[in-house]
Amino acid sequence: MNHMPAILVLAPLSGAFFSGLAAWIKPSFSYYIALAATLLSGVAATCVLGDVMAAGTVQYRMAGWAPPMGIELRIDSLNAMVLVLISAIAFLNLVASVRSVDREIPDRAPSFYVMYQLFVVGLLGVTATGDLFNLYVLIEITSLTSYTMIALGEEGRSHLAALNYIFIGVIGASFYLLGVGYLYITTGSLNMQDVAVILKQIPGSSSAVLTAFVLCILGVWIKMALFPLHVWLPNAYAFAPVGFARVVAPLMTKVMVYVMVRLMITVFGLDYVFNTLHLADIVVWLGVIAILAGAFMALFQTDLRKMLTYIIVCEIGYMVGGAWLGNTLGMAGAILHILNDALMTFALFLALGNIVYVRKQVAFSNLQGLFATMPWTMAGLVLAALSIIGVPPTCGFFSKWYLVLGAFEAGAYHFAAALIISSLVCAVLFFKVFEICFFEPMATSHGHHDYGGVVMTEAPVSMLVPLGLVSTAIVAAGVYAGTIVNTLILPFLQ
């Protein structure tokens, strides 16, 4: 039996254990162990992706117990893609963030790396598992570790933000757990495939299944910060330490979108979601409201970090709306956007982290002259911003293209309009930032003479290389968007 799916999840788990131990010998060991563990799970994820593309769905029985009794890791082309994405971002962020972790939380760096790896375990497990209750436990592992890491940020405010996140996050996870309870009452099983088979045999619309569906989806929406349920996100991500904000912003919400897609397609079945229930129109409207609300709230921010967190809220609307359009194009667009949005948000937050590292503050009034002093970082930021806006060679354009096509096919013109309006608002947002960075003169606070030229104060190489790699990935994912859709997403949807 091929053990790669288990190694994928267990590498960061044992890494977390040994990181904690090694910190007693020398604190810096914990970082190297974390690096090795995430690299190992990245290699394992790539191997699994190769297996899935060669031989179809990989099923791994944990400890040899056969499903539906035992817990199963079930990896098909959809979650193989998400697994590679998670482990790659986790690894690159570790490379990029070591300097800023050393600066922001020098005394608690080992505990940060332990929690970081547990967080990655949670995300990878949520994506890989084929068991509904296991999914709940792993969501809670992810959430618990993020509460602790958010609280490592700015004194006072970050603790309050983390507490708010706990209150709302617990409600979300509990709703999901209740939904699983109703599914268990109806089907007597917790394995996703098994539940799906039994649900198909239940004729008509059972109110227990409807309750289960509504509770599960509501719980996942709270965790992914869909618009009216988003209140925890901006503060939590804005006050967290940069090293963590960079990994949680691209991954957490996107993994929850993946869970929603998985529940809709694999567990309840698209036939049930769209033909038996008549919720799709309402949810597409919710997506539209989330897109517009996120975009307009971003307009009123005067801090680059806060602005980016509202853009996440806006992007969640794209994926939820797209997944609920009820056609293959919309669903393919939503899944492609999981990949693309993770890359774009990661690039934005990498650039943000570099600016924070050099300038300390990222309020708009602190951003003057950035193009001159940090040209490489700004190049990355511009590319990521173009991708968020949706300019063709970058990947953001292609997922929006699929979403708009899906919206027209479904006749949801309001969704297409919201997509275009939000692109325009994003263009306004980013060009406002670029204007400050490019044209406004540098404040000479020290009273020094301007020596004619500007001194470059670029971030260290270890922070620039990951940004460069992700920028390349943004363009590559755009150029190969058709290949990704045809080889990974469409086979899964059929």
Added chain:
Amino acid sequence: MTELVGLIVAKYNFWLYIILMMIGLYAMIAKNNLMKKLVGMNIFQTAIILFYVSIGYKHGATLPIIQGDHGGHGTHGAVIHAAEYINPLPHVLMLTAIVVSVATFGVAMALCVRVYRRYQTLEEDELRIRLSEK
């Protein structure tokens, strides 16, 4: 009216968990003190744990320990009827859920301590004033 009473009595475990859950949710939304909110959160989680425990129960069933079969492995003795035993699986699941809720509660209390040290209060309205002062 009698139908409604019948419905409530027949499914009383569902009604009880919903009432408990709403008490918890009310505390989380309406209370001003962070500690009281935490207590509400714990009631909320406990309601769901009780719900799970109650769905494993069967009328006239006993503990899921196989009786009258010492030493053998089910080859001797009577055939085991699942209906005679309470379903243990929801209870086992809840062991994990209890661990999760205890861990969440612990992290939240630790955060409350940090907030109190920084602002000398756990009342939300006072915290809001302190935050806007800066």
